[in-house]
Amino acid sequence: MARGTFTGGIHPYEGKELSKDKPIKSVLPKGDLVYPLSQHIGAPAKPIVAVGDHVLTGQKIAEAGGFVSANIFATVSGTVKAIEKRRLTTGAMCDSIIVENDGQYEEVEFKPAKPYEEMTPEDKIAAVREAGVVGMGGAGFPTAVKFAPKEPDKIDYVIANCSECEPYLTSDYRRMIEEPELLLEGLKIAVSIFPNARGILAIEDNKPDCIAKFRELTRNEDKISVKAVKTKYPEGAERMLIYACTGREINSSMLPADAGCIVDNVDTLCAVCRAVKEGRPLMERIVTITGDCIADPRNYKVRIGTNYKELIEEAGGFVTEPAKVISGGPMMGFAIFDLDVPTTKTASAITAFSKDAVSEMEPSACINCARCIEVCPERLVPKNLADAVEHNDEKTFLDMYGMECCECGCCSYICPARRQLTQLIKGMRKIQLGKRKK
Numbered sequence: 001m002a003r004g005t006f007t008g009g010i011h012p013y014e015g016k017e018l019s020k021d022k023p024i025k026s027v028l029p030k031g032d033l034v035y036p037l038s039q040h041i042g043a044p045a046k047p048i049v050a051v052g053d054h055v056l057t058g059q060k061i062a063e064a065g066g067f068v069s070a071n072i073f074a075t076v077s078g079t080v081k082a083i084e085k086r087r088l089t090t091g092a093m094c095d096s097i098i099v100e101n102d103g104q105y106e107e108v109e110f111k112p113a114k115p116y117e118e119m120t121p122e123d124k125i126a127a128v129r130e131a132g133v134v135g136m137g138g139a140g141f142p143t144a145v146k147f148a149p150k151e152p153d154k155i156d157y158v159i160a161n162c163s164e165c166e167p168y169l170t171s172d173y174r175r176m177i178e179e180p181e182l183l184l185e186g187l188k189i190a191v192s193i194f195p196n197a198r199g200i201l202a203i204e205d206n207k208p209d210c211i212a213k214f215r216e217l218t219r220n221e222d223k224i225s226v227k228a229v230k231t232k233y234p235e236g237a238e239r240m241l242i243y244a245c246t247g248r249e250i251n252s253s254m255l256p257a258d259a260g261c262i263v264d265n266v267d268t269l270c271a272v273c274r275a276v277k278e279g280r281p282l283m284e285r286i287v288t289i290t291g292d293c294i295a296d297p298r299n300y301k302v303r304i305g306t307n308y309k310e311l312i313e314e315a316g317g318f319v320t321e322p323a324k325v326i327s328g329g330p331m332m333g334f335a336i337f338d339l340d341v342p343t344t345k346t347a348s349a350i351t352a353f354s355k356d357a358v359s360e361m362e363p364s365a366c367i368n369c370a371r372c373i374e375v376c377p378e379r380l381v382p383k384n385l386a387d388a389v390e391h392n393d394e395k396t397f398l399d400m401y402g403m404e405c406c407e408c409g410c411c412s413y414i415c416p417a418r419r420q421l422t423q424l425i426k427g428m429r430k431i432q433l434g435k436r437k438k
Contacts, residue, residue, distance in 0.1 A: 008376050009375060012167050019299055037094065057075060081098045128143050157197060158187065166329035182274075201225070248261065320354050367417055385428075389428045
């Protein structure tokens with residue numbers, strides 16, 4: 001297999017032209033800010049403020065609830081209005097801190113614990129931990145935990161995931177175009193934590209301007225290189241990207257560190273840079289608001305806690321009533337039924353469509369065409385896995401390596417019988433993961 005790609009994958013309509021050429025626009029929230037205590041993998045954060053407290057922008061309002069957890073910071077100044085359950089984009093209810101925005105945006109003073117030049121790797125990890133940085137590509141894994149593997153000297157590569165293979169999403173692209181130095185500095189910091197690591201900027205070849213820009217910026221860098229990877233979905237999935245860049249393979253029971261790799265997305269590395277060099281906590285992210293229902297599709301710099309309704313209004317509202325609104329992109333995102341939900345650290349996009357193509361499809365019997373097998377990046381047999389799920393045959397599902405599925409959606413996308421293969425497999429995986437936790 002050639003480097004720079006992987007087996008399988010698909011080429012869905014990209015839809016990136018709607019927002020890719022418009023500059024990022026900053027948004028100031030108008031209403032209350034809602035901060036869910038579980039917006040990362042791991043233990044929920046614990047509130048350290050009480051109802052009635054006045055808080056400043058950048059003030060810590062919840063501290064990590066364990067080693068795998070993350071601090072949460074106020075993104076506006078105002079008064080703690082309530083600590084109660086609020087709905088997330090997933091539909092679940094989550095304990096949340098609600099801050100009434102006073103519109104003043106008074107900030108605490110940000111400064112690093114010590115000058116960057118004097119920082120040890122441990123100091124840098126501590127700064128990232130204190131800033132509450134998590135993976136902002138969707139997973140939400142605390143970045144400080146990722147930066148602290150058991151054997152840091154065995155990390156050979158830190159990969160900046162700049163592929164942005166999800167259709168319609170362009171937030172990483174705009175960040176690379178508008179703030180390339182911030183991303184590059186974040187990658188350098190991540191590389192400096194590991195004694196033997198080199199940095200790779202993995203960029204899909206449908207972004208030639210980004211590739212050219214970073215090759216120019218890294219021309220004198222000994223430990224940083226640019227890797228052009230093939231434009232194909234799901235190139236940005238962690239396992240696929242590691243293989244495309246290094247030829248190393250991992251499975252569901254392994255971490256990237258087991259293959260000598262650390263992978264972080266664009267927004268995460270920008271947050272790492274600000275945490276280490278400025279002592280600035282994670283308070284904002286870039287969110288793509290797009291789809292054929294949006295009046296002004298573009299990327300917005302959004303303060304965490306901002307209500308989705310406000311973001312839609314900022315984008316000009318809906319030009320027509322949407323048939324489906326998705327949190328994220330059309331492949332890996334999920335439909336939402338309520339826009340009265342907050343932006344979290346992992347909220348990458350809002351995509352609104354005038355037509356719900358999926359619900360209009362009528363599944364039929366499998367025709368044994370094997371297209372799902374051809375496109376599966378994990379080299380599974382999705383049709384057989386789905387059959388096992390429909391027959392509630394957990395043993396066969398596990399024997400056929402169903403837990404290796406990365407839930408990318410390629411099989412459902414390509415299936416001419418319109419079987420909801422990914423949804424079936426995803427449901428069984430969730431059941432099995434629940435049993436493992438018990």
